Amino acid sequence: MAKILIINPVIREDDEPKHIPYGLALLASIAMGQGHLVQVYDENAWRKGDEVIAKVCQADCWDAIATGGLTTTYRSIKKILNICKANAPEAFVIAGGGFFTSMPHEMMRWIPEIDLGVIGEAFVTWPEVLGKIDSKDFDFSRTLGVCYREGNETVLTGVRPNIKDLDRLPYPAWDLFPLDIYFRNSALSLSEVAFRSKRRMDIMGSLGCGMVCKFCWHLGTTGDMIVDENDEGKKDVRFTYGRNIRYFSPRYIVEMVKTLVRKYGVDFVYFIDENFMTMDMASGRTWLKELCECWIKEGLQPMSRRQGLPDEENEGGVFWSGTSHAGLAYRDILDLMYRAGCASLVYGTESFDPEILKNLGKGVNQRQNIDALKTCMDSGIVPIPNIMIGFPEETFKSIRTTIEWMIKLGIHSKPHFATPYPGSEWYYTYKDSIIEQYNGDLEAFIKELGDAMKLTAVISHNFSPLQLLGLQQIVMQRDLRLLDLAEKHWGEAGTLTKTIAEPRNSFNIIKRKIQAPIEGQKERNNPNHVNR
């Protein structure tokens, strides 16, 4: 069987490693389940640097070295793969995940060490690729969901259909990661119970989100991606409003958490789902209810919630948290979630300005944003409202509205900057402007991307980088006096200044629903114009 080295790249260099990489752990588990020989080196956890990565590459004769992650890991991945190829030149290098899926051809060009890239969902593609490597078959022209090299060209195959039943997936191979390091960083500042956590682990309950927020992207894993020929006749990825939303059964999730309690003594689990609460709606309001009931029935409910005691007095059980949506804050389900141990919910509040919300694709208005936070707080669950500034339509008026509501609702936030991450509608809409802002060097932009606290490319039609940096500070200070003063000394873009960001249409984004393939779907419905 193939001998595989999986390397987890560094994410958020300035922060402690807090999250076991769920995707890589799952792929390691799938590979072992197929009988392959697998080793994991977690550079994000260890952070031992280049020399140790080189030693890792020399530790054995690897048939394949694999890595992957979000776009924000790009810098780390590029460096790691450079070291890999120099120290294990015979190994076949595979990359995948969001960083690759959003721009496969560019990634193959920028990282020449990559032999094969996997796009979108890898649950089926990954073991198929490993099987081929094991049998020394390096012809990937008939393998769905990959990008391979052919001479100086890079070739993309068709989209791999999503699997239909998530419950068939094995548990991630947690044991292959340095859990002590992650447990040391268990505490999260999201709520009092999360802050006290000593043994937190992440789990995934679902894949997908039905919303079409312009800043967001679904990694090509949720029925949001097709492959089509562009104007030059080259196959490329296209992202759409189509979705294949799937969730694990409540029984699967609860059994997994029971395993985590038994094996590792976890006291807190963090649902890394793209949007946990939207599954309530996607399931016809059954899934979350069943999950909470099963959680309680199987004894995972924290004792404090069962007995109505303060959480400070809790002993036993598992608290949890996840992501939510302001349009789905129903008191009945929030009450049940609280009883089951839900400690906090992250809301993508983004802004309180009605016009910005209207243009954002979130499907919420100002009133819903306000009410959701109150309803959530009333249920006992701590809401975490994320705030963002620098929207294309941002004005002093919209910033003022957001600050006023932050004051009224008691929100303290250093806001994210609206950032056009690759794959998002914003990215394709402003790609030309981004390239111009980086003097023609798109890779320089990708290298800079972090978690949007740092200003990278500007997509605001009205504000310059200088102004946005100042506005971030003013929002953080919730200082309306400074905001008024700033507005008095500001020149409208197009008069005194030039607009930095200008929208355009793009081949890579289709602003309508197109059904991407899923297992069991009839071929005639498949929109991918690809050779099979």
Added chain:
Amino acid sequence: MEDNLLKGNFEVKKPIKLGDQEKEKSVGEELKKRALGTLGGSMVYMERKHFTWDGDE
């Protein structure tokens, strides 16, 4: 503390133990990380090795 930097379902030919490596970052690296994370006001950090001015001007 776990000792093996590589973890998997077989024994590699050349195991890499934590003890064989530079176990901890130097005080200088730790200080730099902490200082950069708390920049502001009188909290300033100056690079130790990236001093490019040669004193000619």
